[in-house]
Each structure stands twice: as structure tokens, then as C-alpha cells.
Amino acid sequence: MMAEAPRGEPSRWPTARLLAGLLEWYDQQRRDLPWRAPPGKPADAYVALVSEFMLQQTTAATVRRRFPTFMARFPTLMALADAPLEDVLHAWQGLGYYRRARSLHACAIAIRDEHDGRLPRVEDALLALPGIGAYTARALQAIVHDRPVVPVDGNVERVLARLFRIETPLPRARGAIVARADALASSDRPGDIAQALMELGATVCRPRSPLCVLCPWMEPCEARATGVAESLPRKAPPAEKPVRRGLAFLLRRGDGAILFRRRPDKGLLAGLHELPGSPWQDGPFDLDRALEYAPAKVEWRLLHGTVRHVFSHFVLEVTLAEARTDQPPLGLWCHPDELGRLALPTVTVKLLRHVGIEPGPGRVAPPTIAGSPARRRTAEA
């Protein structure tokens, strides 16, 4: 029986044994994910690039559902780089955080134009590409180029904080965790080490109720041995998010079409389609002021309840006002059964669901820009 390691000391297993146990477990338990190369096969750079962008803020379960459709639409880096941004945003629906879609598109263009269509090998060149930060650069280096680096995402942070019982709260603990990750880097199967660590965090060393009995590191794990696994990694209490409020206008035309608008090309939810609305304001909601932004002078009816959506830096609460018009203003009109042609952010989907409209999947086509039903029929013909 091994002696207990002092708190904060390195794991009781040497690095080589830790890696051997991890890789043996990975070879037996790895999930068959559509972006993962078969065992023994090299990873495809474009497949890895798309999947890393998608996985940045979306769970593997959701990416697993969306990834094949996206790849069928943009099967190569050139296809993605040559596509209009609007098509890429549309294909990104369901994944959220649309800034990633814009960055991925810009990244593909930069690789096409500045690197002859090949993913750069050097870290500085990777970091210079749109949307690629330290984590993604490391992940691509390990998975695509077999470089001995260990990327540290939330899953890896959790596993290593527990294995080495690092009790300093995040984000202060990050330096110590990255140092532990660097110590695990190896030139033997670096891509598999990176993916095995992520896999272990995602499937076994879960945030709640870690499945320690299934873990290849059960024996050397400091947190398990001392019964503190579930409490690690510790986190500094999050700052409370400010609440912003706004009014959205659901204006229906005689044929049932709804008025939308396209958001500006820069900033939050850039280029996506939404219901017209007032600016989102901090503090108490001023209804009279918000109504000044109505897209038509008609009788507006306030709907019961608010729609709440949490962005990374604030919480949004939107009230809906509804009206019909016989004199539709010029604008971007779309019939409820054709909403699949728009790139709708999640908050707009929530607003539509609030009134019983379910935006279904659709085809890519420009929405009508006319105010009258007659023009709409012309556009469809």
C-alpha cells in the first residue's frame, strides 16, 4: 500500500504511469464522435478546426447533433471560406454564441488567403488567426500536428485540480493547473493525451457526482482520497450580472407575415435577424419611451409575461407588444412557416415561442424585403 501524499504535493504516480493509465482507459472507452479520427489515423485539420470552434461554448452532445449538417454544407475549408457569411450564420443555428461562427468564417478566409489553405503549425501563426485563443491553438497543435502540448479547458481544469488537489479558487488556480498540464505533455500520442483528458472530464470526472470507480486515476487522485473531489475546482463567487430590459414588437401583416430586421454587422448578435424593438436599457423599464421605437403607428397590445435570456455579461428581460396592420411598412417580412430561412438568435426564438410560433428548419433564401403580400408572392414564384 502506498503512503498518503502530503496535501498539494504531486500525484503519487509518476508522469509516465499517469499517462499510461490515461491512454489505456481512452483506448477502451473513447466515444465515437463524428469529428474524432479513428484510432491510429491522423486528425483532419479542417474537421478539428470546425469542431474546436463549436466545442468552445457548446456541449459535445449538442455539437454531435449539429456537426454533420454543418460539414455536409461546408465539406472543405475552401467551401467555408468561399461561402457568404449569411449562410454560415444560418448553418450555425442551434449552437449559439454566433461570434464563433463569424470568427470561424474569418479564420477559414485567413487560412485560404494567407496560408495557402493549410492550418499553420506555429503557435504564433495560429494565435494570429481570428477566433483562435491559447486553448484552441494548443488543442490544434496537439490534435492536428502532434505537438507535445496539453490544452486546458474547463474539463481538464477540473480533472487536474482534483488529481492534484489544488484548492486555490479559480481563476487564481489557473497558473498551477496549467503547470500540472505542461508536466503531462509528451511527444508520444499528444493528440490522444489532450482528447483523453477532455474525455475524462466530460464523461467520468463530472462536475457533480464524479464516477471515481470508473476513473483510471482513482488510485493516485488526491481529491478522491480526501473526500473533496466534488468541491473542486473551487471558484470565486461570480459577480451578479446586470439586468437590461427592452420591448420587442411583433407586427403581423394581413397574410400573417411578421416584420423582422437585421442587426448591424458589428457588435452583439451581429448580422442576425430579430423582431424590431427598443434599445435594451439598464435599470427600470420605461414603457412610454420604449413604445417610441414601434415600427408602425398602430394599436399595440402588451402581452403577458417577459422573456428572459442570459448573455455572458448581462441578463435581458424583454416584453412583447403585438399588433396587426393593413398598411405594412417596408421591411423584412417573413411568414411563420418560412422562418427557417432567417438566422435567428436564441432570444428571438424564445420571443417567438412566447407567442406560440415555433421556428422550424428551412432553406437558405433571402427573405422578402417588400411590405405587401403581393410582393411576397412574387418573390416566392
Ligand code: SF4
Ligand atoms: Fe476525478 Fe474521481 Fe478520477 Fe479523481 S478519481 S480524477 S475526482 S473521477
